[in-house]
Amino acid sequence: QKEVEQDPGPLSVPEGAIVSLNCTYSNSAFQYFMWYRQYSRKGPELLMYTYSSGNKEDGRFTAQVDKSSKYISLFIRDSQPSDSATYLCAMSEGNAGNMLTFGGGTRLMVKP
């Protein structure tokens, strides 16, 4: 079993829909949680960064972390065709060193 699990999709939604992306993890030492967006043939782009449990909002994006359930989510409101990409969750223990453990990514398609 992988340390971080993420449904690969693809997830297809109509433009304007609310999108929910999720990851589960097994390592209780993870303290820092990130969401990256990756377009085809590009490097991952940092979308959201949260520490420990709670919610964080940035524009159309909301990240939620529930450490008790080892579950994190990313919500995208008013989804746009330009949001079509692969979304990767990533986590780290936050000790000295920056090793990120990634989920496999969810491919999202937003149809006009």
Next chain:
Amino acid sequence: KAGVTQTPRYLIKTRGQQVTLSCSPISGHRSVSWYQQTPGQGLQFLFEYFSETQRNKGNFPGRFSGRQFSNSRSEMNVSTLELGDSALYLCASSWGDTQYFGPGTRLTVL
């Protein structure tokens, strides 16, 4: 600020050869990490350098090595290339716990 730059962007090599990839981090960032991305395994951590010292290492064979220079630029080297080394190699520079990725070097091994 300029982002993370990686050179070259594309490489084609044959089995048995060696390859060196280069990464220039964001100005002021002292930590550089390297990742391998493949369709089957996803993104996997290779190693991290901070102030010219390897601080973390992932579970890759010794054919994969790296170094960091005093200006924080980093290189990674893969010796004796195998077909399975074909991948997108990503470099990330860090400020604190936040990592910013470059566009990657796509390596094809024939």
